[in-house]
Amino acid sequence: MQTFTTIADLRAALAPHRLDGRTIGLVPTMGYLHVGHMALARRALAENDIVVATIFVNPLQFGANEDLARYPRDLARDQAMLEAEGVHYLFAPGVADMYPRPMETVVDVPTLGAELEGAVRPGHFAGVATVVTKLFNIAGPDRAYFGEKDFQQLAIIRRMAEDLAQPVEVIGVATVREVDGLACSSRNVYLSAEERAAAAVVPRALEEAERLVAAGETDARRLEEKIVAFLRSEPLAHPEVVAVRDPQTLAEIAGIGEKPVLLLLFVRFGGTKLLDNRVIGPKNMKR
Ligand SMILES: Nc1ncnc2c1ncn2[C@@H]1O[C@H](COP(=O)(O)OP(=O)(O)OP(=O)(O)O)[C@@H](O)[C@H]1O
Ligand SMILES: CC(C)(CO)[C@@H](O)C(=O)[O-]
Ligand code: BAL
Numbered sequence: 001m002q003t004f005t006t007i008a009d010l011r012a013a014l015a016p017h018r019l020d021g022r023t024i025g026l027v028p029t030m031g032y033l034h035v036g037h038m039a040l041a042r043r044a045l046a047e048n049d050i051v052v053a054t055i056f057v058n059p060l061q062f063g064a065n066e067d068l069a070r071y072p073r074d075l076a077r078d079q080a081m082l083e084a085e086g087v088h089y090l091f092a093p094g095v096a097d098m099y100p101r102p103m104e105t106v107v108d109v110p111t112l113g114a115e116l117e118g119a120v121r122p123g124h125f126a127g128v129a130t131v132v133t134k135l136f137n138i139a140g141p142d143r144a145y146f147g148e149k150d151f152q153q154l155a156i157i158r159r160m161a162e163d164l165a166q167p168v169e170v171i172g173v174a175t176v177r178e179v180d181g182l183a184c185s186s187r188n189v190y191l192s193a194e195e196r197a198a199a200a201v202v203p204r205a206l207e208e209a210e211r212l213v214a215a216g217e218t219d220a221r222r223l224e225e226k227i228v229a230f231l232r233s234e235p236l237a238h239p240e241v242v243a244v245r246d247p248q249t250l251a252e253i254a255g256i257g258e259k260p261v262l263l264l265l266f267v268r269f270g271g272t273k274l275l276d277n278r279v280i281g282p283k284n285m286k287r
Pocket of ligand 1: 028029030031035036037039040145146147148149150173174175176177183184185186187188
């Protein structure tokens, strides 16, 4: 695997592949890789001739009081993991390589990006949409891979790619979990041992929602209230977003009826915010 830090070097490496008609899969990440990232890489390797992973902790998507400076980093370990998986290229630019001067141009998805996680992280999704567009422009991938754990991000990137006719297929990959069900996440390392044990309440809340819907709960607001109470039964859990939405549009819905619904959770443990979600179908519904 070759690692590049400049846009020009990555482009030069990819140009001959493109000329020879090879397909390119892109796996954008912020590094400190785990088995969830590896699932994206494996899927990309299965579906493309050439796979480019990217590692860039994008300052544009962090708010002033967020964890940009302390975001976990270990480039050597990440390189070894990607190499072992068979990834062909790693693009790991510095901030000056990606943004040699302050960005004047921004890609925003203002409605989808303002709610749910966007409501507690203003500007976050404009930062994501902007950097992902730039990564698409740099690598020119045929397909790009994103985790369903970041459900709203995936929905926003799909919408952005469609709206802007970006010539890339956006592919969602199922969430990979630890043995107790907690979604793998780079930020899990921030959790103390106590918080880590308590965090298992998040996937359990998704199970509980599934159980409540199967038992006949049809009111979206009541389901949200029950899940907030379930999460609060764990004293270390501070639910920030508990929302039942339409999985396609992320629009609010009132009732749980014939169609599957998205339950999206954003739960804080100490200073660490964890995301999770599940698409839940009504009783006996085949999904
Ligand atoms: N458990 C997981 N299963 C599948 N995909 C995942 C998982 N965790 C992250 N991803 C995906 O990997 C890509 C890169 O994510 P990122 O580098 O932010 O990792 P992360 O673990 O989500 O980090 P953070 O803890 O900062 O949210 C995103 O598309 C994200 O959805
Ligand atoms: C897609 C992404 C790499 C853009 O910085 C980031 O938001 C992430 O890791 O999910
Ligand atoms: N959602 C993954 C990237 C971030 O939290 O900034």
